Amino acid sequence: MSAPSKTAAGRFFEDFRLGETLRHATPRTLTVGDVSLYSALCGTRFAVQSAETFARAIGYPQSPVDDLLAFHVVFGKTVADVSLNAVANLGYADCRFLKPVYPGDTLSATSEVIGLKENSNRESGVVTVRSQGFNQHGRLALEYVRWVMVRKRDAAAPAPKTHVPDLPASVAPAELGAACPQIDAAAYDFALAGSPHRWGDYATGERIDHVDGVTVEEAEHQIATRLYQNTAKVHFNLLSESQGRFGRRLIYGGHVISLARALSFNGLANAFHVAAINGGRHVAPLFAGDTVFAWSEVLETAALPGRADVGALRLRTIAAKNRPCGDFPARQGDGYEPSVVLDLDYWALLPR
């Protein structure tokens, strides 16, 4: 007797309804164990997240969890309901970090379907969701919009009415900073943080090559992706992927973001908080054995209304594989320089 109905096959494009809210499984308590593992897998060195003493000195009640770790944990929960049958993760927008997450906090997640658009071949469609991560007090810790191309179970199934949501090109400065307590910038020790450069030392248009490169191993990205309880099979199942598009396992795009962010320490050591992600695209796949490099451009600098302690830099961080970024590879013709794997647009906060 077989009971396939007990197994989650994931949703197909025709299963999504505009406006519905999906409540995702497996709440997750984040611990110092997760922080340690995240740090050892990605190589992050920002002082606020690394040292209780540093965080407390400037006004945090304790060291917060890395923003991207919280993001990946929320993202991981959404996979089983949103993207198990995804062909491609197309983009992110309007991601805002709204409460600091501390070790001991428990995150759970929901996603609202805010956009649906069938592809012209009728074999798949684009699903846009707004995912929200809540802490154990029911407070919204972060939210973001993501759109993915999802297969249809049956190409003949009727498509829902097309709805393409309006999304902001970037998060407004006035919306930044909710997850960052008022800090005592005078207590911020720039030598301990690794760089003398404050918010005011960066200028629009400035480009920074982050210099260092890091080679990724299969075990590393698998351990990281499981840490987030993200079960997308493209990351784990060599047997199926060896028959797939790339002939091998694909590295979770979020791991690429975390590696690029960790590399960006060299040049942006005081950009201690990711306040928002305006947009992000995984331009090309990354595979084990590849070496990741990154560079950043300052797209915009912004004061935060009512705050003299921190300022925001809008950064574009581009990650490339198997080539240093001293010449700032980016778009090329209609697409990207072939080595580019990530084009990320985000707001980071620095002490003023």
Added chain:
Amino acid sequence: MSAPSKTAAGRFFEDFRLGETLRHATPRTLTVGDVSLYSALCGTRFAVQSAETFARAIGYPQSPVDDLLAFHVVFGKTVADVSLNAVANLGYADCRFLKPVYPGDTLSATSEVIGLKENSNRESGVVTVRSQGFNQHGRLALEYVRWVMVRKRDAAAPAPKTHVPDLPASVAPAELGAACPQIDAAAYDFALAGSPHRWGDYATGERIDHVDGVTVEEAEHQIATRLYQNTAKVHFNLLSESQGRFGRRLIYGGHVISLARALSFNGLANAFHVAAINGGRHVAPLFAGDTVFAWSEVLETAALPGRADVGALRLRTIAAKNRPCGDFPARQGDGYEPSVVLDLDYWALLPR
């Protein structure tokens, strides 16, 4: 001057005495660090172990450590005294989880020799031990019987009298549940747990393909096995193993059990507690690069005497390598379908 006597060479078959109790080295305090690493290595997603909020809501004082993590830690301690010179780990029986283990608890272990039987070639023999894991209060947290084939130091050494212990084919339902507090099933949130299926929704004979596959890397199984302080050289020493039976490192069988259990979440998301292991056999070796799949059959359903909160499913979970389990590979002729690596018979508890 050489002092080989300070180095543990492990016991050989003729060193074991029926009835003796071995006190194993290196007590181990389990922490949230171990929980995080276990989760990231195996991919477990059961809500009770993942979220403090979930565990507390249903009646646990805090999130318990995964049952199999506690098992592996106890098992790891026994290796140096029991199986350092083992040719093969033959089987488990009568494994019962008797106290929940929480982060902060310290486990230590002893093993009583309960069976001895020399092989007819006189070069090895089967040793059966009952191993017990105790917490820091001296309370028995779990126990199990294991038998291994151990080499003799000297084939001419006299063999001990043969004794083959009587072992139960399965743990009786009345013996289940000691490590599971009375839970408030009304507070158990099935959406958060990832499945609507309660104990009563499963029927004897039902088969579930767990669908997903996971490829194992050398670094992953080595890190996991060291996490348990299990030092069996077949898992770590490529130099010696390249000259050995398989020409490569063998993955610790317990890691296979944990991967199969994690995969079983897809279909058994509410089977939150392993209450007992009736028996288990590592049918064939698993190596790095292999992709593990699993399926389960419900062998039996049982109410627990005096408990209306949870019920037990006796499950047979079979793991296979490098082939999906949609057709439920199992025994074949006198042996097993060649891809099968694990045949595990255990009791899990689910909310009623």
Added chain:
Amino acid sequence: MSAPSKTAAGRFFEDFRLGETLRHATPRTLTVGDVSLYSALCGTRFAVQSAETFARAIGYPQSPVDDLLAFHVVFGKTVADVSLNAVANLGYADCRFLKPVYPGDTLSATSEVIGLKENSNRESGVVTVRSQGFNQHGRLALEYVRWVMVRKRDAAAPAPKTHVPDLPASVAPAELGAACPQIDAAAYDFALAGSPHRWGDYATGERIDHVDGVTVEEAEHQIATRLYQNTAKVHFNLLSESQGRFGRRLIYGGHVISLARALSFNGLANAFHVAAINGGRHVAPLFAGDTVFAWSEVLETAALPGRADVGALRLRTIAAKNRPCGDFPARQGDGYEPSVVLDLDYWALLPR
């Protein structure tokens, strides 16, 4: 617009000034997560660091962090300022552990330049630093001297005056033990610790083959090295290293020390505390895929003035790759037996 000045390029030989003190970036709070990961990467099994119960029974307020984990974290901080442009890490001396480090403690580090000597080719020079690791109370937890060969930015740059510091051949017994509280040796359970051999059971000249071997994977040493926030590119960047001296990534020498120390448990299970490192040399590089073995010789035994609880063994531990150490490989002719990778001289404490 390019801003290379925001990126740390590391110091070159001509940038160092005798007597200057470098304050290193990124303080680090050590947690049970780090302890778990360290243990799972290196395989350490010493009871004091493994079990709260064991540590408290003998007089520690809690389980201390492994001495070498604390060492690696301090070392990691120094890399960006001292050895980013190092050609070779030449040696250590006068390393003393002065305060126990517990989970929750935050370490920060400084280095004083105590020696400078240009090489005759004028392309590089030897920099000697005394690095100190402080806890969150500003107390000195450990210190050590290290010398590295550092490239010059410009061979024509004037060299600083040569100064070669006087370093002790070994730390004096009277200086040992500051990081080890008075222990209750009667409460030290030798069976739980894994060996009956006390301090007095070891004799000068005694040699111990630690028997076991462990193969290292790229993911393992990369994760370990990032755990220490050590960013030396030779460990991580396959793209650049494939063009380099060895054609591949080099394993952090500290990981080799930790592996050798973990292997030494088999023969030195009660050597629970590394009190000092007299000297250490990375004789040859270790690469992923290599299998590490180790043996030790007791160079000296010493009572500690005023302490009847513990005694010290001066140990020479040699690690070799891809060959067991039953015949104690060591120096050979002017150099070393070709398999030797590490020659470490240190003091360990054992109960009397």
